[in-house]
Amino acid sequence: MEALHQKIREQGIVLSDQVLKVDAFLNHQIDPALMKLIGDEFAELFKDSGITKIVTIEASGIAPAIMTGLNLGVPVIFARKQQSLTLTENLLSATVYSFTKKTESTVAISPRHLTSSDRVLIIDDFLANGKASQALISIIKQAGATVAGLGIVIEKSFQGGRAELDAQGYRVESLARVQSLKDGVVTFIE
Numbered sequence: 777m778e779a780l781h782q783k784i785r786e787q788g789i790v791l792s793d794q795v796l797k798v799d800a801f802l803n804h805q806i807d808p809a810l811m812k813l814i815g816d817e818f819a820e821l822f823k824d825s826g827i828t829k830i831v832t833i834e835a836s837g838i839a840p841a842i843m844t845g846l847n848l849g850v851p852v853i854f855a856r857k858q859q860s861l862t863l864t865e866n867l868l869s870a871t872v873y874s875f876t877k878k879t880e881s882t883v884a885i886s887p888r889h890l891t892s893s894d895r896v897l898i899i900d901d902f903l904a905n906g907k908a909s910q911a912l913i914s915i916i917k918q919a920g921a922t923v924a925g926l927g928i929v930i931e932k933s934f935q936g937g938r939a940e941l942d943a944q945g946y947r948v949e950s951l952a953r954v955q956s957l958k959d960g961v962v963t964f965i966e
Contacts, residue, residue, distance in 0.1 A: 777951040779813050781964055784930070784952060790960045794932075802929065803836035803901055814951060815843025818899065818927040821949045822848070825924045827897045829853060829890060831916060833872070833883055833908050840929050841899040848897075853890060855883035855912060868918040872911035885915050892920030903928040903950060906937025913946070930954060933965055 787800040801807035818840070830852045832841040838854050845852040867884040874881070890896070898912045909926055916923050923946060931938055931950035934957075941948050953965040 777813070777817055779810060780929070780952045783807065783810055784954075784962055788962060790957045790962060793957050794935075796930070796932070796954065796957055796962065798901075798930065802839075806839045808839075811839045811843045814840045814929060815845075815847050817951055818844040818897075818949070819847030822897050822925055822927065825897065825947075826895045827924055829894045829921070830897045830899055831855065831885070831890070831912055832899045833857070833912065836901040837899055840901065840927075844897070844899055844927065851889070853885055855885050855915060857881050857883055868915045870911035870914040870918075873905075873907045883911055883915070885919075887919060890916065890919040890921055894919070894921040895924040896921050897924050898926040899929075900926070901929045903931040903937045903941075903948070904935045906940045909937065909941060925949065927951075932957075 783801050789797040791797050801810055827848050827850055829850055830841050830845045832838055833855045834857055841852045866887055868887050869882050869884040871880055871882050896916050898909060900908055913923055925947035928950040930952045933953045933955055938948055954962055955965045956963045
């Protein structure tokens with residue numbers, strides 16, 4: 777997706793060989809026009825997959841997930857990281873380790889919103905080691921629902937998350953596949 781590649785080149789900041797900062801347009805400040813294009817692209821990629829729900833993790837996956845849900849005409853559920861007074865009943869939950877934040881947290885979804893009849897598209901901002909994706913897959917399986925695929929905005933292909941998901945047989949569609957962040961330069965798998 778050339779618009780996303782261009783935005784990463786112009787506004788992404790390489791902090792190390794492992795970390796790409798994209799807070800100017802994706803995970804702090806959000807570029808709504810770019811999110812619309814991302815939603816359009818994911819909707820086109822998964823239009824024939826029978827998607828009934830989209831699942832993401834708060835907060836950075838919400839914008840691309842909502843735009844995709846708008847295009848596909850399906851609800852978006854975000855797994856919450858914070859405990860809530862209103863989110864208490866028999867939650868579907870999993871533990872996820874954040875590579876960037878170096879922390880572990882529990883994410884949860886109410887079973888009222890995810891059922892065994894759902895075909896679920898997971899949308900996330902980044903795929904690195906695949907821990908967030910695996911946590912969402914676990915939650916979806918707990919509900920008895922089907923994972924129809926994963927839509928990733930930015931994949932760090934030099935880390936193992938994609939290979940693990942591929943080995944498990946999941947369809948993964950990444951809009952920007954980063955090959956390397958060496959020497960402060962972003963290179964893409966074209």
